[in-house]
Amino acid sequence: MYGVCGCCGALRPRYKRLVDNIFPEDPEDGLVKANMEKLTFYALSAPEKLDRIGAYLSERLSRDVARHRYGYVCMAMEALDQLLMACHCQSINLFVESFLTMVRKLLEADKPNLQILGTNSFVKFANIEEDTPSYHRSYDFFVSRFSEMCHSGYEDPDIRTKIRMAGVCGCCGALRPRYKRLVDNIFPEDPEDGLVKANMEKLTFYALSAPEKLDRIGAYLSERLSRDVARHRYGYVCMAMEALDQLLMACHCQSINLFVESFLTMVRKLLEADKPNLQILGTNSFVKFANIEEDTPSYHRSYDFFVSRFSEMCHSGYEDPDIRTKIRMAGIRGLQGVVRKTVNDELQANIWDPQHMDKIVPSLLFNLQQEEGIERSPSPETEKESPVELTERCFRELLGRAVYGNIKNAVKPVLMHLDNHSLWEGKQFAVRCFKIIMYSIQSQHSHLVIQQLLGHLDANSKNSARVRAGIVEVIAEAAVIEASGSIGPTVLEVFNTLLKQLRLSVDYELTGSYDSFGNMGSKVIKIHEERQLQEAVIKTIGSFANTLPTYQRSEVMLFIIGKIPVPGMYPALGSPNTGIEGSRMIQIMLLKSLLQVTAGFKSTNILTALPTSFLDPLLSFTLMEDAEIRLLVLDILISIIDRHDNRQKFSPVRIISDISVLKLKVDKCSRQDNLFMKKHSQRLYRHIYLACKEESSSQRHFESQYTLLGLMCVELANEEVVGDLIRLALALQDLALCDEALPVYNRCAIHALSAAYLNLISQLTTVPTFCQHVHEVIESRKKEHSFLLPEDVLTETSNIPEKLEKVEGEVLFVQAKIAEMLGGSGYNTERLATPYIPQITDEDRLSKRKSIGDTVSLQLEMESRQSPEKEQRSTAEQITFETLKQAIVDSVNVEELERERRRQVVERFQNAPFEEIAAHCGARASLLQSKLNQIFEITIRPPPSPSGSVGNGHGRTRSIPVYEMKFPDLCVY
Structure with a gap:
């Protein structure tokens, strides 16, 4: 027998050897994987051998079934399944026949396990998509057998259930739709x-x-x-x-x-x-x-659930911090996906609706806010994947897609989130949020954000000062960003709202309550918080104004000066609860705001920078009793006039032997500067002069006056202006000498101011004799009267005597000498020799206005003095308290007479005949026409003769008036 096996082994076909090699000696070891791969490769290389391979596997399986070698039976079916899955060719039909024969043998067996094994193999075969159709294959046996298995009555209930399930699977496997088989086949075991x-x-x-x-x-x-x-x-x-x-x-x-x-x-x-x-x-x-x-668009798809669920995930509170972070980031990405999917599709549900924005925006802000509690990792990858960075990117993308009509719905949830979580007081997060908003939205829509912030500030007018200060700071940052692009129509609106908040803050500070009536139940405020708010508002006004172009800043200056209550012009200077102190504080706050606006203001045309409508009310404050207000006005004038940053070079006030060390920037005076000085110089001199007479002036006042005079000399001076400034300095010296009612400090400070200024202007004029005279007087003062120089007076520790003795002799500047010295250099000697005296009428008009009645009386008196026909007019009526009282009493009688006259007119038109009414109206018309004729006769003169000669002896021919001339149709418009 061994000889027979040896002979036959060498003669067996290759496919049989390959099939035999896949079976191990011990069936528990399973198929030999390497040999199975060889068999599969052989079947794919020689598909014509598939039917023989199938027949030989069927032969082995029948023998193993008969010998009860069920391990090898299972391996044979597994091999058949793998070959079926791998091979799709024209010869597969013959192989399938062998496969179905083997399945039939298993289904005919008595063993339940073999029946179930055959059923599973058949189900796998049923899920295979064959490339070539089969016309002769029959499944009658399988339908009958599987139906019989579905009615199995096997004794063991577990096995019976398995058999029945196998029968069901077998029946359905052949009937399942193709798409289900394809779907099932993508899933591996x-x-x-x-x-x-x-x-x-x-x-x-x-x-x-x-x-x-x-x-x-x-x-x-x-x-x-x-x-x-x-x-x-x-x-x-x-x-x-x-x-x-x-x-x-x-x-x-x-x-x-x-x-x-x-x-x-x-x-x-x-x-x-x-x-x-x-x-x-x-x-x-x-x-x-x-x-x-x-x-293709979708008309019915809804994303409401996804918005809600993703927003909920953004607020996840999962215990594990790593998983919590992943869930929140997933929620953020989900919201980003919803926005991308819906924001540009008009057919989708409008994602900009408040119901969606009220969920999306707070969820993003919540994660953006978590940055403070997150410890930053040095790894750049971790930084890149942080929820904060992802949130900011998503928030920017959302805002970048917003159009004009959606800005409000996107910004309102931000305001509500900051309110609900008290984030205005911290400021940093609120500022960051609105920086993201302003830089993300389209620039032409920026003013909408500012308007919403301003409206929110008004809505929180009675909230705490810290909240309002936070909103103000956000407005400052947002307005600066907006101003760098297109500010639109909101410039004055921003300032109007901020100035309104200043007024309210002053009222709250003085009344001590947010309630205008000061009820006991109202919330009590903290004064220091209101002061901080006022400083924040003023700072905001300045920072915003610095971004505006010159022409807009000028408009803002006019707008603010129009809001400042001016004594004598506005009778109601504050709210009834704050009184005079409230008016004073409002004036100070608004002037501080104006000072912030003028800081860094550079205007090439001083006429437009200081128009009459701005200069008149501003100068009226220089003569007020309040020293702080006067100082603010001086600083405002200095800021506007200083166009070359020379201001700091005049401080502190001191005597400088060579002013070249100051490195002053001096430009030639322009035509506009000359026109401005010709129009307004005398008023500026007068107010400087009268301001020096104020007893409440301090060191800072005199320093500011010196700076203002120095800037006028450097920025606006021509030959005539220089002469007037010298006259003003000498007039100040005379004021200090003659006005003994002034305090000693003020008189010494005025002397020091005059000396320092004449030292400056003498070196600017470069007249040697003038410089020599000033130098001699200063040297004389250093020897005996050092308290008349700025080094001893305009310092923190002034060195002045208790009583100022009579000052005379060499320590005084002599006007006659100066006029003579400057006359040799081309200056107007006669004008220089004339002492400067402010006009009395102007001084009275611009003095401290106590009431409207005083202002009216002064105006009437000015008209009577300045009229060219004053000799034909009667003396101006003196309006006194009795006159006003009599006018009020008489007004009652006047009103009664007026009512009686109106009653008579009504009765006449109701009862009189038509002829009488017509005659009355005709008489009035003829009277009006006669008056018009008189006016025409006076105003219209005959045009001159073309030859220029006088008419002949018959007299001058009357010229036809223009209104009676007949013009050609082409000349008439």
């Missing part, structure tokens, strides 16, 4: 192996070839996913979502909407799950879907 790539490609090709089946494919995948989620088979869940993602990316057709509905249903199930991994998986799939551009 082991979920760790991932999708079966070849079968996934088949499913994709089938979906592209038959797009009408997409909705069914989606529904079936959704069904499988729901089942796998319920059974916690999360590996298959991931594969199902991966398959859906690939189908979504590949398929763009008219039927995609139905498939998307199944997809969104699956995503919803994942988001509703308790497992964080499933929520993240569903979010990632939704984000991929959101990035797909659909070819």
Whole structure:
């Protein structure tokens, strides 16, 4: 026998040897994997051998069944299954016949296990898509056998159930639709192996070839996913979502909407799950879907659930911090996907509706706010993946897509979030939020954000000062960003709201309550917080004004000066509860605001920078009793006049032997500067002179006056102006000498001011004799009267005597000498020799106005003095208190007479005949015409003769008036 085996072994066909080699000696070891691969390769290389391979495997299986070698039977069926899965060729039909023969033998066996084994193999075969059809194959036996198994009456209930289930699977396996078989084939037995790539490609090709089946494919995948989620088979869940993602990316057709509905249903199930991994998986799939551009619109799709769920995930409070971070980031990405999917599609639900924005924006701000509690990692990858960075990117993308009509809905939730979480008081987060907003939205819409902030500030007028200060600071940052682009019509609106807040803050500070009536139940304020608010408002006004162009800043200056209550012009200077102190504080606050606006103001045309409408009310403050107000006005004038940054070079006030060390920037006086000085110089001199007479002036006042005089000399001076400034300095010296009612300090300070200024202007004129005279007087003062020089007076520790003795002799500047010295250099000697004296009428008009009545009397008196026909007029009536009282009493009688006259006119037109009324009106008309004729006779003169000669002896011919001339039609417009 051994000889026979030896002879036959060498003669056996190769396919038999390959089949025999796949079976091990011990059936428990399973198929020999390497030999099985060789057999598969041989079958693919020589498909004509498949039928023989199948027949030989069938022969071995029949022998093993007969010998009860069930281990080898199972291996034979496994080998057949693998060959079926691998081989798709024209010869597969012959191989299938052998396969079905083997399955029949197993189903005919008495052993339940063999029946179940044969059924499983048949089900696998049923799921295979054959490349070539079969016309002669019959399944009658299998239908009968599987039906019989469905009615199995096996004694053991467990085995009976298995047999019946196998019968059901066998019946249904041959009847299942093709798309279900394709879907099932993409899932491997082991979920760790991932999708079966070849079968996934088949499913994709089938979906592209038959797009009408997409909705069914989606529904079936959704069904499988729901089942796998319920059974916690999360590996298959991931594969199902991966398959859906690939189908979504590949398929763009008219039927995609139905498939998307199944997809969104699956995503919803994942988001509703308790497992964080499933929520993240569903979010990632939704984000991929959101990035797909659909070819066909959807009219019925809703994303309300996704907005709510993603917003909820953004607020996740999961215990594990790493998982919590992942969930929040998934929520942020989900919201970003919703925005991308809906914001540009008019057919979708409007994502800008308040119901959606009230969820999206607070969720983003919540995560943006978490930056303070997050410890930054030095790793750049961790930094890149932080929720804060992702949130900011998503927030910027949302705002960048906003159009004109959506800005309000996007900004309002931000304001509400900051209110609800008391984030205005911290300022930093609120400022950051609005910086993101201002830099993200389109520049032409920036003014809408400012308007909302201003409205929110008004709405919080009775809130705490810290809240209002936070809003003001945000407005400052936002307005600066907006001003760098297009400020639009909101410039004056910003300043108007800020000035209104200043007034309210002053009222709150003085009354001590936010309630205008000061009720006991109202909330009590903190004065220091109101002061901080006032400083913040003033700072905001300045920072915003610095970004404006010159012409807009000039408008703002006029706007603010128009808001300042001026004594004698506005009778009601404050609220009834604050009184005079309230008016004073309002004046100070508004002047401080004006000073902030003028800081750094550089105008090439001083006429437009200081128009009469601005200069008149401003100068009226220089003579007020309040020293702080006078000082603010001086600083404002200095800021406007200083166009070359010379201001700091005049401080401190001191005697400088060589002013070249100051490096003053001096430009030639322009024509506009000359016109300005010709128009307003005398008023400026007068107010400087009268301001020096104020007893409440301090060191800073005299320093500011010196700076103002120095800037006028450097910025605006021509030859005439220099002469007037010298006369003013000498007049100040005379004031200090003659006005003994002034305090000693003031008189010494005026002397020091005069000396320092004459020292400056003498070196600017470069007249040697003038400089020599000034130098001699200063040297004389240093020896005996040092308290008349700024080094001893205009310092923190002044060195002045208790009583000022009579000052005379060499320590005084002599006007006659100076006029003579300057006369040799071309200056007007006569004008220089004339002492400067401010006009009495102007001084009275611009003195401290106590009431409107005084102002009216002064104006009437001025008119009587300045009229060219004053000799024909009567003396101006002196309006006194008695006169006003009599006018009030007489006004009652006047009103009664007026009512009586009106009654008579009504009665006349109601009762008189028509002829009488017509005659009355005609008489009035003729009277009016006669007056007009008189006016025409006076105003219209005959035009001169073309020859220029006088008429002949018959007298001058009367010229035709212009209004009676007949002009050609072409000349008439």
